[in-house]
Amino acid sequence: MGILLTVAAAFAVLFAACGDDNGGDEPTPEPSATEESTETPEPTDDGVTPSPTVEPADSTAGMSLIEWAVRPDKTRARPGTVTFKVRNEGTVTHQFLVISSDIEKDELPRDGDKGADLSDLDVVGSIEAIAPGANDEVTVDVEEGQYILLCNLFSGGESHYLNGMYNEFEVTPTASLDEITPAPTQ
Numbered sequence: 385m386g387i388l389l390t391v392a393a394a395f396a397v398l399f400a401a402c403g404d405d406n407g408g409d410e411p412t413p414e415p416s417a418t419e420e421s422t423e424t425p426e427p428t429d430d431g432v433t434p435s436p437t438v439e440p441a442d443s444t445a446g447m448s449l450i451e452w453a454v455r456p457d458k459t460r461a462r463p464g465t466v467t468f469k470v471r472n473e474g475t476v477t478h479q480f481l482v483i484s485s486d487i488e489k490d491e492l493p494r495d496g497d498k499g500a501d502l503s504d505l506d507v508v509g510s511i512e513a514i515a516p517g518a519n520d521e522v523t524v525d526v527e528e529g530q531y532i533l534l535c536n537l538f539s540g541g542e543s544h545y546l547n548g549m550y551n552e553f554e555v556t557p558t559a560s561l562d563e564i565t566p567a568p569t570q
Contacts (some may be wrong), residue, residue, distance in 0.1 A: 531552070
């Protein structure tokens with residue numbers, strides 16, 4: 385029994401020595417919120433909880449264009465602005481369009497065999513022509529929702545869009561500011 389009391393006393397002294405260094409006079413400060421934190425709003429009178437509020441973010445997403453793919457290094461961002469830095473790594477001229485839409489990326493309305501019919505779509509950013517080996521960029525104000533990234537050129541009798549030159553991009557308040565989501569394979 386004496387050994388147990390001795391061991392218990394030793395642990396009590398050890399734990400007391402590991403306390404905070406402020407002498408107990410001041411409360412230990414709470415960790416500060418980071419730019420990653422969000423506040424969850426209270427439900428409204430109708431019981432619906434609104435989306436968490438976050439500060440708008442400025443993001444950059446690299447894009448590689450090749451025959452026949454749009455390969456982003458990031459597929460998610462927070463609401464705010466996104467600067468798409470686009471490089472044509474292909475052998476023919478491409479374009480880069482950002483479309484705000486809930487339509488599936490491969491089910492956009494068609495303009496016959498020439499590609500997507502853009503007349504009723506919300507094109508929020510575009511680079512009309514990027515030569516092989518060239519770089520360009522476009523900055524787009526984005527809100528929460530789904531976006532489609534694509535090349536809709538029709539040249540040499542081929543539609544770049546219909547050959548699969550598209551990808552998706554999501555804007556969500558839960559996206560990490562440092563997040564680089566691997567691009568989905570096509």
